[in-house]
Amino acid sequence: GVGGASQGGGFGGGMSMDDIFSQFGDIFGGHFGGFGGFSGFGGGSRGGRRVNRGSDLRVKVKLNLKEIATGVEKKIKVKKYVTCSKCHGSGAEDDHSSKTCETCHGSGVVTRVANTILGQMQTQTTCPTCGGEGKIITKKCSECNGEGIVRDDEVITINIPAGVAEGMQLSMSGKGNAARHGGINGDLLILVEEEPHPELIRDENDILYNLLLSVPQAALGGTVEVPTIDGKAKVKIEPGTQPGKVLRLRNKGLPSINSYGTGDLLVNVSVYIPETLSASEKDIMNGLENSPNFQPKKSVKEKIFDKFRHMFD
DSSP states (O other): OHHHHTTOOSSOTTOOHHHHHHHHHHHHTSOOOSGGGOOOTTOOOOOOOOOOBOOOEEEEEEEOHHHHHHOEEEEEEEEEEEEOTTTTTSOBSSTTSEEEOTTTTTSSEEEEEEEETTEEEEEEEEOTTTTTSSEEESSBOTTTTTSSEEEEEEEEEEEEOTTOOTTOEEEETTOSOOOTTSOBOOOEEEEEEEOOOSSOEEETTEEEEEEEEEHHHHHHOEEEEEEETTEEEEEEEOTTOOTTOEEEETTOSOBOSSSSOBOOEEEEEEEEOOSOOOHHHHHHHHHHHTOGGGSOOHHHHHHHHHHHHHTTO
16 A cells, blocks of 8 residues: 555655655646556556536426325426537538647547656546547537537426435436537436425325314214325224324325335324303203213223323434
């Protein structure tokens, strides 16, 4: 390793290998902090013709719960850079409006050679004349002004998988902005936004709904309808259903995007206590006050106390 070589001989003057390679940084305008930045003896760093890459394009897509549950195909219109139709991305007015770069002879790189204490070393860097393109445009395209790209509208079809969540980012390779002079397109990055549902709340893959019952409904039981992602579902209410009871409807939630299985619809029961009563209604309630069936059971009191206590845990 570099640490072991720092005490070696052969160079004299107490110079370490890091000192020696730091000289290469002075020669080549770079930084050689030991062997890590050096490509080998008798050779050098290898360059190449530069390939431009277009920038990524970011869009937001709003989805409702039903679309999230099933997955959806959407067409979106975006303003983006596309390849110029006149010059086909070359940036030149025509086939005779560009020439090979005389500095790099079309390679896009220039080679520098220097003599060092270890021998002759060479490096390759991007050609400063053509910027790595390998050619010089003599007459720019009149449509794109030599850039090879223009701004335009494009309709893109995106397929959203089922189970996506708020803030999740999807990527479509090559659907971003086009690159200058025929390079590689960037990607289209799709940020998912969830539209709030008027009655349902998402909790990961489960769906929550608060069911408000009247006192007679909770006491007598019956069947009620609750909203689901794709319509309605009937729920059986047992006689004597207590506030805070949670009813679970299996597989009525959202699918998992990363694994198998589907969440549930969790129905939390609340009971509405009327704020005002008529005289006859008060008589009925007074008649029930002393009924043993209307006295809270010890088990119910304990459950309520446990819930209250856990609120402060």
